[in-house]
Amino acid sequence: MNQPAIEFRRVTKSYFRGNQEVPILRDFNLSIPAGRFLAVMGPSGSGKTTILNLVAGLDRPTSGTIHAAGVTVSQQRESELARWRARHIGFVFQFYNLIPVLTAAENVELPLLLSTLAKRERTTHVQAALGLVGLSDRLHHYPRQLSGGQEQRVGIARAIVSDPTILLADEPTGNLDRSAAEAVMALLTRLHLELKKTILMVTHDPRAADYAQEILHFDKGTVS
Amino acid sequence: MTIGTLIVRNLRRHLLRVTMTALGIATVILAFNLIVTTVRAWYAGVEAAVPNRLITRHAASLSIHLPLAYRDRIAGLDGVTGITYANWFGGVYRDAKGFFPQFAVEPASFLDLHAELSVREDERQAFLSDRRGCLIGRRLATLYGWKVGDVIALKGTLYPGDWEFVVRGIYQGATSTTDETWMLLRWDYMNERRQLIDPDRAGTVGWYVVRLADPVRAGTLSAAIDAEFANSMAETRTETEQAFQMGFVAMSGAIISALKVLAIALNGITLLVLANTLVMAVRERTKELAVLRTLGFRPSHLAALVTGEALLIAGLGSLLGIALTIPANALYAEMVGAKLGNFFQHMNLYPSTVLLSASVTLGIAVCASAIPIGAVLRRHVAYDLRHVG
Incomplete structure (x- = not known):
């Protein structure tokens, strides 16, 4: 039996506000097979983004174990996690989070700086990724010279340029108008269908969630 | 693109701030070089002493x-x-x-x-x-x-x-x-x-x-x-010519010590000015640095980014300071020579003085970057991704 791409086993996550413990996840279990496109929906503060952070190893569970892309994320050291993220995780953010002083091509090239690829190979990868998101003609544009939808597509190109196993998308359409949002969701669907990427997307937007194969409704730390 | 490209682009975000910091460092380098030149002039007699000569005088x-x-x-x-x-x-x-x-x-x-x-x-x-x-x-x-x-x-x-x-x-x-x-x-x-x-x-x-x-x-x-x-x-007291000359220098020991303390204090100012600039820069980029970590950048990469920026600012300041020191030292030597030429006849700017000031400044840059690097590495990436700044 194939190992799932992402697996949460009895994961509990709490934050502390002063001395008060605030539970976010309680005995949470989740298994996402490789190549699956899953949307997580839920109200603000329900713990949706926490799931993404835990998968990427940006946050640690209070208890339980998390497996993703072949490793037990919750047991890795920070330096090991960084290497693993560079290889296996692509992040798409609500506010794009591009580096404003770098061009679109340079932003996309950033994850490749951590690889052993030569300059020419990196350029080929960058052009391919930007071509895939339909921005071959915007290579040398700075983020301020792009529309919101274009910025998000650069963000997606940056997330996929190193060919990661898992794409994590945090409200990828949350800052876009309807048509730009549909273009972005069409792109994510294409990445899922053509490149077989495992996609875990957090969203408030039911229309965006409809693009996923499966929707998980999340509230107060549990799946409803 | 390289990490160096990102360092240079980051520097260009706040050109005025970087320029002011570099000018501050240049001023410190200028003052440091003039102080070191003065102290060395004081020791010129000692440096000129010949090792195979003794001085015998009354005890x-x-x-x-x-x-x-x-x-x-x-x-x-x-x-x-x-x-x-x-x-x-x-x-x-x-x-x-x-x-x-x-x-x-x-x-x-x-x-x-x-x-x-x-x-x-x-x-x-x-x-x-x-x-x-x-x-x-x-x-x-x-x-x-x-x-x-x-x-x-x-x-x-x-x-x-x-x-x-x-x-x-x-x-x-x-x-x-x-x-x-x-x-x-x-x-x-x-x-x-x-x-x-x-x-x-x-x-x-x-x-x-x-x-x-x-x-x-x-x-x-x-x-x-x-x-x-x-x-x-x-009765006699015999000592090497160098020790004999040092005796004269020692008469001005308090002034020389004060100048040395001043030189150290100036470098302290460089440390604080540079650290302040870096802390501000890093705070403004809190979210970006968190994004880099989601991309797989390791703590060592972030440290390299901050240290590289510190070294570049310090390097710019050093170059400017050295460029200013050359004409300033000539003016200073002329001014001192007119008033105290018999005491300070060797107001020379030695390459070793320039090298010392530049190395000290670059060393300070590395130390100054430790403060923001420590702050960055202690931060929680998941929190920083939500940072609005």
Whole structure:
């Protein structure tokens, strides 16, 4: 039996506000097979983004174990996690989070700086990724010279340029108008269908969630 | 693109802030270099000291003289290859401001032992054959516009009266640290007149200069010389020429220490200014740095980004500071030379001084970057991704 791409086993996550413990996840279990496109929906503060952070190893569970892309994320050291993220995780953010002083091509090239690829190979990868998101003609544009939808597509190109196993998308359409949002969701669907990427997307937007194969409704730390 | 590209682009985000910081560092470098140049000028005599020469003087004070008879007893000691003697003359030219070092010396042996005083053979012979003759250093000649054949009139302070000396030669220093402000006059001429005006001190010398066969034996021979005159009416104190010169520097120890403290404090300012700039820069990029970590950038990468930025700012400041130091030092040397030229004649900006200031600044840059790096690495990536700034 194939190992799932992402697996949460009895994961509990709490934050502390002063001395008060605030539970976010309680005995949470989740298994996402490789190549699956899953949307997580839920109200603000329900713990949706926490799931993404835990998968990427940006946050640690209070208890339980998390497996993703072949490793037990919750047991890795920070330096090991960084290497693993560079290889296996692509992040798409609500506010794009591009580096404003770098061009679109340079932003996309950033994850490749951590690889052993030569300059020419990196350029080929960058052009391919930007071509895939339909921005071959915007290579040398700075983020301020792009529309919101274009910025998000650069963000997606940056997330996929190193060919990661898992794409994590945090409200990828949350800052876009309807048509730009549909273009972005069409792109994510294409990445899922053509490149077989495992996609875990957090969203408030039911229309965006409809693009996923499966929707998980999340509230107060549990799946409803 | 490389990480270096990102460092340079980050620098360009706030050009005014970076420029102001670099200018601040440049100012510190300028001040640091001038201070170090001043301190080095103070030590010029020490640096010019020759290792195979000892100075023997009265054990109680340099102002108390030694009998001339000691010359042959010292010369007879094992390991001594040459000896000469000198007196501080202490005359003034025109008025009290016209002060420069004047030594009454035994000419042949003095020039023999001080090979760093380079003088033409005909001028040397002229000095040896004229009891009223004198040799002057090149800087001194330039300062007063004296040339060979001129008569220099001095008013004696230690040896009262009006004295006249004929310039018989102008010496040049063999090295950059050789003092070129001396006036060497003849001890026999001075002693002759001293017999008339101060007979009690006639036939005495201020100090002996002793040349050693082997500088390694300086300690042993110093002790042997002092032992030779122990329990006599005029006990001696013998030390290397370097230690002798250090004695003069030590008289200004408090000022030199204050200058050194000031130089260290200036570097403290660089540390704080640079650290402040970096902390601001890193705080503004809190979210971006968190994004880089989601992309797989390791703590070492983030440290390289911050340190690289610190080194670039410090490097820019250093280059600017060094560029400013060159003309500023020339002006400073001219200004000091006009007022204190006889004390500070070597206000030279040495490459080692420039290298020192640049290295210290770059070292400080690395230390300054440690503060924001520590802050970045302690931060929680998941929180920083939500940062609004």
